[in-house]
Amino acid sequence: MQPHGQRAAEPGGAELDALVFGVKPALRLVLSHAELARMEARLRDAGMHLVRARRNGRHVLYASRDASRAEELARLEARLALDGFLPRALFVDTQLAIGALLGYPPCCVRAFASRYVRRGGVVRRTIFRRPRPDYTAAREAWVARPRPRLNQLRAGTHAALISFEPCSFECAAATALADAIAGAVREKDAPRLARIDALLARAVAIARDDVRVVVELDAERTRIVAATPPSRDARPAHAALAERLQGAQIGPDGAVGDDVLVVDFGRT
């Protein structure tokens, strides 16, 4: 499993700027074989120490200016590979330590670890038909006025400023980190930050099976007037969800029916 429900950080994404500008103390990148050498060269040029690992057939690269931090991350994540067999307390402690080394807010890491423990680890998750972890995380983080820069739901876009699941879509610590990462992106390429901000400030619908689409809402923000399947990676399930959501009413807790959640990052 990935620590903290972390997405594979997009090579060259916002967090890379944050690392180079010293906003993030370390980075964990999941890379294909083809991407590995190029990324290693780029990070070494930026003065980073690197530690390589393999997880589920993919390359994982830990990068930090501080060699001991990168080594400690690799060591702790190797412990997580034991997954469901790790005693609960040790699992939570390990997640908290990894989160601290990566510079994630402790409240968000604690919320992730507690969700994982409640779900019962990998084994039970595959036996029972439970909501997918991303849906559960979004349900727990839901607020009426979420901060757009905490949008890591990536519906139809690979844009993101953060790579962890925030404990709340208005978490102050996560917002401060997202703003600092945004500052690093702006420093390097201000128009790029404007593009990312525009992509993030949109309402997203996520279903229990993890399918998600971007939605447009009416002036009251209570009804879906249009739903757009992602242009990249679109599957028939996306089109089906988008069609079903046209005109749908959104409950006061963001719910559409009992299996879809709307997070309104587009609210101003």
Ligand SMILES: [Zn+2]
């Ligand atoms: Zn938090």
